[in-house]
Structure formats: C-alpha cells, structure tokens
Amino acid sequence: MERLEVKNLNHSFGFTKILKDINFTLNRGEVLSIVGPSGGGKTTLLHLCADLLDVEEGSVINTFSSSAFAFQEARLLPWKNVIDNISLGLLAKGQKRSEALKKSQEIALRFGLEEEDFDKFPKDLSGGMKQRVSFARALVVKPSLLFLDEPFSALDIGLKKELQTVLIDMISKKEISVLFITHDLMEAIRLSDEMLLLKADPGHIVKKFKFDLIQNQRDDKYVYGKSAEILQDEEIISTFELELK
Amino acid sequence: MKFALKILKDFPSFLWSGLGAIASILLFIALWDAGNQIYGDLVLPSPLETFKTLLLMLQDDSVLAEIHTTLYRASIGFGISLILGTALGLLAGFFATASMMSRPIVTILVGMPPIAWIVLAMIWFGMGDETVIFTVIVASFPIVFVGALQGTRTLDGTLKEMAQSFNFPWHMRFFDVYFPHIFSYVFPAWVGGLGMAWKIVIMAELLATSNGIGASLAVARSQLDTPTALAIVVIMIASLMFIEYIILEPIKREVELWRD
Numbered sequence: 001m002e003r004l005e006v007k008n009l010n011h012s013f014g015f016t017k018i019l020k021d022i023n024f025t026l027n028r029g030e031v032l033s034i035v036g037p038s039g040g041g042k043t044t045l046l047h048l049c050a051d052l053l054d055v056e057e058g059s060v061i062n063t064f065s066s067s068a069f070a071f072q073e074a075r076l077l078p079w080k081n082v083i084d085n086i087s088l089g090l091l092a093k094g095q096k097r098s099e100a101l102k103k104s105q106e107i108a109l110r111f112g113l114e115e116e117d118f119d120k121f122p123k124d125l126s127g128g129m130k131q132r133v134s135f136a137r138a139l140v141v142k143p144s145l146l147f148l149d150e151p152f153s154a155l156d157i158g159l160k161k162e163l164q165t166v167l168i169d170m171i172s173k174k175e176i177s178v179l180f181i182t183h184d185l186m187e188a189i190r191l192s193d194e195m196l197l198l199k200a201d202p203g204h205i206v207k208k209f210k211f212d213l214i215q216n217q218r219d220d221k222y223v224y225g226k227s228a229e230i231l232q233d234e235e236i237i238s239t240f241e242l243e244l245k
Numbered sequence: 246m247k248f249a250l251k252i253l254k255d256f257p258s259f260l261w262s263g264l265g266a267i268a269s270i271l272l273f274i275a276l277w278d279a280g281n282q283i284y285g286d287l288v289l290p291s292p293l294e295t296f297k298t299l300l301l302m303l304q305d306d307s308v309l310a311e312i313h314t315t316l317y318r319a320s321i322g323f324g325i326s327l328i329l330g331t332a333l334g335l336l337a338g339f340f341a342t343a344s345m346m347s348r349p350i351v352t353i354l355v356g357m358p359p360i361a362w363i364v365l366a367m368i369w370f371g372m373g374d375e376t377v378i379f380t381v382i383v384a385s386f387p388i389v390f391v392g393a394l395q396g397t398r399t400l401d402g403t404l405k406e407m408a409q410s411f412n413f414p415w416h417m418r419f420f421d422v423y424f425p426h427i428f429s430y431v432f433p434a435w436v437g438g439l440g441m442a443w444k445i446v447i448m449a450e451l452l453a454t455s456n457g458i459g460a461s462l463a464v465a466r467s468q469l470d471t472p473t474a475l476a477i478v479v480i481m482i483a484s485l486m487f488i489e490y491i492i493l494e495p496i497k498r499e500v501e502l503w504r505d
Contacts, residue, residue, distance in 0.1 A: 052410060069407075075407040077404065077422065092413045147410075
C-alpha cells in the first residue's frame with residue numbers, strides 16, 4: 001500500500017523552531033490538506049514531505065511510486081515554450097522526446113490551452129495560462145502523489161473552479177493522492193478527505209477534521225455549511241485570529 | 246543544426262531591419278563630407294578620398310600583413326580572456342566567498358586605465374607581441390569575468406527547486422535550467438569584451454610596437470597623412486561592425502527570443 005507517513009517531525013531554521021512534533025499519514029487515494037495562517041510553517045512542511053528540504057529530526061517515509069509538485073507560482077522555464085515546459089517532467093523520467101511532446105500536447109488541450117499557444121514563451125502568457133501550464137506539467141507525469149502549494153491562490157474564480165474540477169474528477173476516481181496546503185478553508189473543505197490545522201510559532205497540529213462525502217458530490221451547499229460549522233470551532237478561531245493581534 | 250538553419254533563415258529579415266542603420270551611416274558620411282568642405286583636405290579628407298586610399302591600401306600586401314598581425318594579437322588576447330574569464334567567472338559565481346573576494350580585484354582591473362597597463366607591460370615584456378596581448382587580456386578579462394559571475398550568481402532558486410521536484414537528471418539540470426540563463430549573461434559580456442579587445446589592441450600597438458594597424462596609424466600621424474589615418478579608422482570600425490552586426494547580433498536575437 002502506497003503511503004506517506006510523517007512521524008515526530010521537527011524542523012528549525014537556525015535557532016528558530018519552525019515545526020514541532022508533526023505526525024500524520026496519507027494513504028493512497030486520499031486527499032490531505034494542511035490549513036493555517038501564513039508564516040505558520042506550511043510550506044516548510046510540504047517541502048520536507050516532497051524531499052525538497054532535508055529532514056533533520058523525525059522521519060518522512062514516502063512509498064508512493066511517483067510524485068509531482070505544483071508551486072504557488074508557475075515556475076516555468078522562461079526560455080522554453082509551452083509544450084517544452086509541460087514535457088519537462090516526462091523527459092526527466094527518461095521518456096522519448098516525440099512521445100513526451102505528444103502527451104504534453106494532449107494534456108495542454110485538456111487544460112484549456114489552444115494549439116496556437118503551444119509555441120509561445122512564458123513571457124507571452126497571462127498569469128492564469130502560466131498556472132494551467134504548471135498544472136499540466138505536474139499532472140502529465142501521472143503522479144500517484146501530488147504536492148500542491150497554494151496553487152489556486154492567485155487565480156480568478158473561474159479558472160480556480162476549472163482546475164479544481166479537473167482535480168476533483170481525478171480524486172473521485174481514486175487516480176491520485178494529494179497533499180496540499182492552503183489558507184483557504186473552503187478550498188480545503190471542497191477537496192480534502194482530511195484537514196489538519198497547523199498553528200504557528202512553532203508550527204504544530206492542533207486539530208484534525210474529516211470529511212466523508214465523496215468529492216464529486218460536494219456541492220456549494222455542503223461546502224458553505226461545513227465552512228460555517230468549522231468557523232465556529234474554537235481552535236480555528238484562535239489559530240487564525242492570533243494573526244490579527 | 247536546426248538552430249543554425251533558423252539563424253540563416255531569419256537573416257534576410259534581419260538585414261531588412263538594418264536599413265535604418267544604413268541610412269544613419271549614410272547621413273553620418275554626408276556630415277563628414279560637409280566637414281571636409283568647411284575645414285579642407287588636410288584636417289578632414291573627404292569620404293571619397295578616404296575610401297579611395299582605403300581601396301589602394303587593401304590591394305597592398307604589406308597593409309594586409311599589418312591587419313593580419315593585429316587580428317592575430319587581438320584574437321589570441323581575446324581568446325585567452327574569453328576562456329579564462331568565463332571559466333573563472335563561473336567558478337567564482339558558484340561560491341559566495343569567491344565572488345565576494347573577487348569583487349575588489351575586478352574593480353581594480355576595471356578601474357585601472359589601459360594606458361597604465363601598457364606602460365607597465367612595456368617595462369615587463371618590452372616592445373612586441375607580448376605587451377599587446379597582455380594589455381588586451383587585462384582590458385577584456387574583467388568584462389567577461391563579471392558577465393559569467395553575474396550569470397551564475399543570479400540563477401533562480403525557485404527554478405532549481407522546480408528541477409529538484411521533478412528529479413531532473415544532471416544533464417537536464419545543466420542544459421535546460423542553468424545553461425540558458427548563464428548564457429544570456431555571458432554572451433553579451435563576450436560581445437562587450439570583444440569590442441574592448443579591438444580598441445585596446447590598436448592603442449597598445451600604437452604605443453608599443455612597430456607593426457600592426459596601430460603602428461601604421463602612428464606612422465600616418467608622424468607623416469601628417471590624414472587620409473591614411475582615416476582609412477585605418479574606417480578599417481577598424483568596419484571590421485567591428487561586421488563582427489557585431491553581421492555575425493553576433495543574429496545569434497543573439499535567436500538565443501534571446503524568450504526575453505521581454
């Protein structure tokens with residue numbers, strides 16, 4: 001069984017403790033979200049899980065066969081056109097170039113990019129288009145585990161919904177497992193099976209919430225209802241309002 | 246190969262876009278001619294006379310030999326700067342301490358006037374090839390070095406992280422992530438270094454040698470042979486323009502297509 005297991009994880013930058021005693025498990029086919037205020041160590045935690053930072057204390061065991069990362073910003077290579085950017089992940093896995101390009105074109109069309117955009121450089125794309133490319137680049141490798149670092153935060157409502165729909169479709173078919181961080185509660189409620197609340201200074205998990213309804217059946221009413229309910233929660237209030245001090 | 250073909254394919258349109266530049270050169274020559282009519286042949290020979298002298302000079306084997314000598318010195322000097330400057334600049338860029346330590350040295354190299362280097366080189370190496378080549382190296386090295394240093398210092402950490410998240414193999418890391426960025430800094434530095442080398446070689450020759458274009462310029466000066474002096478200037482400028490606009494600029498355009 002593929003899983004990501006985080007045990008007794010602690011992390012410091014210099015003398016500043018960022019994360020304290022983090023424990024959770026993400027099983028195959030599940031979506032786990034980590035919510036919390038900005039500066040609470042969410043990104044550090046995600047980077048530790050994705051092996052972009054070295055674990056100092058505790059352990060992160062990742063048995064997923066493959067993973068991909070979609071960042072908050074698109075992070076495209078400015079000297080490569082749209083299709084070449086999307087195909088990077090495939091080429092890194094050693095796929096043949098012709099095949100990688102073909103797959104990249106297919107997924108680009110699915111993500112709402114048009115054929116005339118394929119040869120454009122990132123400088124000629126709008127912010128939303130760049131994020132589409134970034135998503136396509138992460139998903140074209142068919143990862144079994146996807147890391148998302150607030151990827152929807154800079155998008156307009158329409159594009160946000162569109163990309164979330166694609167993701168929800170994959171999640172509901174259990175094609176993919178997702179670990180994602182966000183400061184948007186509604187986004188977490190819409191997408192995740194389990195939500196961890198990360199409180200800052202140093203980052204530690206104060207509460208876990210579970211959502212049982214399958215993702216493609218969660219309508220706006222469910223999301224709004226759950227949000228209202230969770231916003232009454234005292235831990236949530238104290239975690240987020242501490243920031244307003 | 247595909248890349249070279251694309252440069253050739255876009256070449257005619259590049260030339261067409263150069264029409265404005267040609268017009269401005271022609272305007273400059275017209276002003277030159279006006280200057281000749283005001284000040285007379287001794288001070289400022291007419292463009293026609295200059296180009297006639299130039300044509301005669303280019304048929305003279307001894308002049309061609311002088312050009313050859315100068316080209317040889319400039320290319321050896323610039324070649325050494327290019328290799329050394331690029332290699333050391335890249336190396337210094339990868340280590341924070343090295344780049345910090347190299348900064349004052351670069352300031353000294355850039356700040357010291359080339360004429361002072363020429364004097365020192367004449368004392369150290371005497372009157373000959375070495376003096377000229379040394380001066381060319383000293384003058385163009387810091388330009389190339391700084392370009393390479395900046396290129397590596399400004400590598401984007403977020404892109405490195407992206408490459409790491411997709412487990413890029415080393416060759417993709419180098420050719421797809423690092424190289425295009427570094428090259429976009431190093432290439433303009435090479436062009437700048439080349440321009441510098443070409444100017445300095447003439448100056449060093451004028452002061453320190455008895456052959457080469459620079460020395461011919463010194464002879465023309467002592468004989469008050471203004472047409473020859475101007476013809477030599479035209480050779481220098483024309484060759485620099487040829488290298489820069491006909492060879493380097495089309496390459497630069499293709500390489501930097503992705504830039505804003």
